[in-house]
Amino acid sequence: MQATTSSTPAVQLPGRRPLLTRKGWGAFFAALLAVCALAPLLNLWVPPDSAFHLSDYAVALLGKIMCYAICALAMDLIWGYTGILSLGHGLFFALGGYVMGMYLMRQIGTEGNYGSELPDFMVFLDWKELPWHWMLSDSFVATLILIVAVPGLLAFVFGWFAFRSRIKGVYFAIITQALTYAAMLLFFRNETGFGGNNGFTDFKRILGQPLATQEMRMLLFVLTGCTLLGFFLLARWLVRSKFGRVLQAIRDAESRVMFSGYSPLPYKLTIWVISAMMCGVAGALYVPQVGIINPGEMSPAASIEIAVWAAVGGRGTLIGPIAGAFLVNGAKSWLTVVAPEFWLYFLGALFIAVTLFLPQGIAGMARKLRRSGGEARPLAGTQAEDRSPAAKEETRA
Amino acid sequence: MTPELMKAGTARFERHLEREAQRRAALTESGGRSAGYARHALAGEVDVTHGRILYLEDVHVSFDGFKAINGLNLDIAPGELRCIIGPNGAGKTTMMDIITGKTRPDKGTVFFGSTIDLLRHNEPQIAQLGIGRKFQKPTVFEQLSVFENLELALKTHKGVKHSMFFQLDSAQRDRLAEVLHTIHLAGSVGRMAGELSHGQKQWLEIGMLLMQDPKLLLLDEPVAGMTDEETARTAELFLRLKGKHSLMVVEHDMHFIRAISEKVTVLCDGSVLAEGTLDQVQADERVIEVYLGR
Ligand SMILES: Nc1ncnc2c1ncn2[C@@H]1O[C@H](COP(=O)(O)OP(=O)(O)OP(=O)(O)O)[C@@H](O)[C@H]1O
Ligand SMILES: [Mg+2]
Numbered sequence: 001m002q003a004t005t006s007s008t009p010a011v012q013l014p015g016r017r018p019l020l021t022r023k024g025w026g027a028f029f030a031a032l033l034a035v036c037a038l039a040p041l042l043n044l045w046v047p048p049d050s051a052f053h054l055s056d057y058a059v060a061l062l063g064k065i066m067c068y069a070i071c072a073l074a075m076d077l078i079w080g081y082t083g084i085l086s087l088g089h090g091l092f093f094a095l096g097g098y099v100m101g102m103y104l105m106r107q108i109g110t111e112g113n114y115g116s117e118l119p120d121f122m123v124f125l126d127w128k129e130l131p132w133h134w135m136l137s138d139s140f141v142a143t144l145i146l147i148v149a150v151p152g153l154l155a156f157v158f159g160w161f162a163f164r165s166r167i168k169g170v171y172f173a174i175i176t177q178a179l180t181y182a183a184m185l186l187f188f189r190n191e192t193g194f195g196g197n198n199g200f201t202d203f204k205r206i207l208g209q210p211l212a213t214q215e216m217r218m219l220l221f222v223l224t225g226c227t228l229l230g231f232f233l234l235a236r237w238l239v240r241s242k243f244g245r246v247l248q249a250i251r252d253a254e255s256r257v258m259f260s261g262y263s264p265l266p267y268k269l270t271i272w273v274i275s276a277m278m279c280g281v282a283g284a285l286y287v288p289q290v291g292i293i294n295p296g297e298m299s300p301a302a303s304i305e306i307a308v309w310a311a312v313g314g315r316g317t318l319i320g321p322i323a324g325a326f327l328v329n330g331a332k333s334w335l336t337v338v339a340p341e342f343w344l345y346f347l348g349a350l351f352i353a354v355t356l357f358l359p360q361g362i363a364g365m366a367r368k369l370r371r372s373g374g375e376a377r378p379l380a381g382t383q384a385e386d387r388s389p390a391a392k393e394e395t396r397a
Numbered sequence: 398m399t400p401e402l403m404k405a406g407t408a409r410f411e412r413h414l415e416r417e418a419q420r421r422a423a424l425t426e427s428g429g430r431s432a433g434y435a436r437h438a439l440a441g442e443v444d445v446t447h448g449r450i451l452y453l454e455d456v457h458v459s460f461d462g463f464k465a466i467n468g469l470n471l472d473i474a475p476g477e478l479r480c481i482i483g484p485n486g487a488g489k490t491t492m493m494d495i496i497t498g499k500t501r502p503d504k505g506t507v508f509f510g511s512t513i514d515l516l517r518h519n520e521p522q523i524a525q526l527g528i529g530r531k532f533q534k535p536t537v538f539e540q541l542s543v544f545e546n547l548e549l550a551l552k553t554h555k556g557v558k559h560s561m562f563f564q565l566d567s568a569q570r571d572r573l574a575e576v577l578h579t580i581h582l583a584g585s586v587g588r589m590a591g592e593l594s595h596g597q598k599q600w601l602e603i604g605m606l607l608m609q610d611p612k613l614l615l616l617d618e619p620v621a622g623m624t625d626e627e628t629a630r631t632a633e634l635f636l637r638l639k640g641k642h643s644l645m646v647v648e649h650d651m652h653f654i655r656a657i658s659e660k661v662t663v664l665c666d667g668s669v670l671a672e673g674t675l676d677q678v679q680a681d682e683r684v685i686e687v688y689l690g691r
Contacts, residue, residue: 243563
């Protein structure tokens with residue numbers, strides 16, 4: 001054994017890992033190009049009778065799924081990387097959506113059915129003025145801030161208490177379910193001023209511009225795509241920093257993290273709040289595209305679906321959950337047309353099948369195939385090579 | 398705050414009041430202090446001028462009425478390598494839990510140096526103060542590489558913002574390389590910790606302790622699952638660390654103890670049964686009885 005350090009021969013220490021591999025950047029810019037140039041071209045300029053035309057229906061569907069993909073990405077940060085399963089992420093999504101919805105309601109102006117300055121449902125309830133929490137809803141800037149601030153603040157307060165009490169695993173998941181359920185009941189009530197079970201709809205304008213035009217839809221689509229790609233880079237940056245490795249360490253051996261001198265609370269809280277904010281942004285992009293927001297988005301099932309996308313795609317890979325959101329929702333939109341009554345069975349079966357046969361999701365499967373094919377490293381999987389994030393947790397949950 | 402914590406807090410506060418009252422009663426005009434030369438207690442510095450780096454007095458812990466630690470008194474000198482032996486269930490691991498803040502004692506005093514009351518700190522704070530711990534069951538980050546495991550353990554700021562922008566500097570890289578050699582894992586830098594053998598995991602965990610550069614190392618059964626050769630190397634390593642660091646080693650392996658020990662403490666039923674050199678304690682009637690009587 002070498003007793004002194006002077007004789008230590010050089011060790012090949014791994015160098016700094018790039019944000020994305022060269023191939024990864026290639027794929028990234030291809031995606032960016034597809035969203036920002038190809039899609040508008042095919043939708044707006046290619047005539048509808050051409051085989052290359054991208055239909056409005058497809059634009060709407062893809063736009064919606066990209067919002068879901070943001071949620072799946074956010075879920076991966078907290079569940080895949082940190083090992084904290086949230087079954088309440090739909091709440092943060094809905095909150096972002098409601099903030100945007102309030103703004104869009106105010107944009108209707110006096111063109112509602114009752115011709116009043118107040119939103120229709122308030123007139124219907126015989127309210128004379130806007131309740132206090134609608135105060136900032138006419139300002140677009142305030143709306144942009146609140147879209148992240150409201151979910152962020154709620155996540156911070158909730159997370160602070162939950163993580164401080166060291167609530168973990170299934171208990172945490174159940175509490176988040178309860179939270180979103182409680183919020184749903186609250187939003188269902190007419191007195192709370194969120195439009196009751198109808199929520200908000202019949203939007204007309206955003207920033208004074210009509211919403212129902214093909215160009216506006218395309219603009220929202222491009223915006224959503226860029227947000228998704230931007231968030232992907234942000235998430236990549238987070239997980240490949242030492243911060244991200246501490247998160248994975250917390251997932252794998254929290255006590256070791258503590259005895260290494262890290263306090264897990266601020267780490268969990270940070271990623272939890274970031275994840276909630278991402279969902280808020282997703283919700284805000286979703287509402288003007290689908291034209292409605294109601295308490296259904298806060299239903300426990302909606303939150304569970306987000307977790308399913310992440311699990312199907314492959315936890316702890318970032319790219320996997322995004323793919324999972326596309327795959328599952330693509331299947332959903334197809335199946336709800338062909339055989340609507342089977343959708344829930346299909347979802348359940350899919351979840352069970354993935355849990356049993358593909359614990360690492362499709363990203364894990366793709367990696368395995370690629371490895372047996374003798375190819376190079378995957379796009380975003382350098383960080384997650386061979387890492388099956390706590391498969392045990394799934395069985396517990 | 399859990400009820401236990403609150404209860405413990407109340408109990409501590411009452412003891413404090415009691416002591417305070419006694420102190421008041423003994424006060425003289427000069428405030429009860431005798432003249433002395435001023436010595437600054439530096440924040441975060443361990444004060445070992447009294448010849449003790451770790452000091453436990455009359456510590457009690459019970460789990461649902463079962464007294465796991467029962468009036469434990471123990472102290473360790475700076476630079477000492479202390480071996481702790483004792484039958485299963487003697488409370489060795491529980492003692493380490495108390496020192497590292499994982500378990501709150503019902504009663505007792507635990508000091509790091511003569512100024513730091515460990516009972517007032519939580520696990521991460523105690524780690525940052527300079528107490529490193531190896532668990533009985535090797536605990537490493539299985540889904541991170543050997544390199545990343547060591548990097549995380551490195552002594553540096555442990556805050557969120559700092560972690561986000563952290564890059565190893567060259568001195569830290571050298572340190573990491575040095576530790577990799579010490580623990581004989583230089584050839585496995587890039588391997589996932591989960592793929593290592595049991596003995597290698599033990600070493601990785603020891604390596605992580607070294608990265609933390611603690612003043613006091615608590616090692617719970619460090620050579621369990623190691624081959625004879627690995628065990629011998631570990632003994633060498635500990636002897637090398639002795640002096641610069643203080644070590645507390647819990648082991649069942651008597652050959653290993655013999656190789657490294659100077660002073661051995663025998664723990665039984667939550668308190669110290671005997672203390673001395675290995676030969677002394679092995680000759681002790683009571684020690685023979687607890688080991689053979691079970
Ligand atoms: N969290 C706990 N709850 C209940 N009982 C506990 C707990 N931790 C330890 N004990 C009990 O306290 C006693 C002391 O346990 P401890 O793990 O400290 O023993 P040990 O000396 O480390 O034994 P070993 O040599 O087997 O590791 C045991 O009887 C154990 O069952
Ligand atoms: Mg033990």
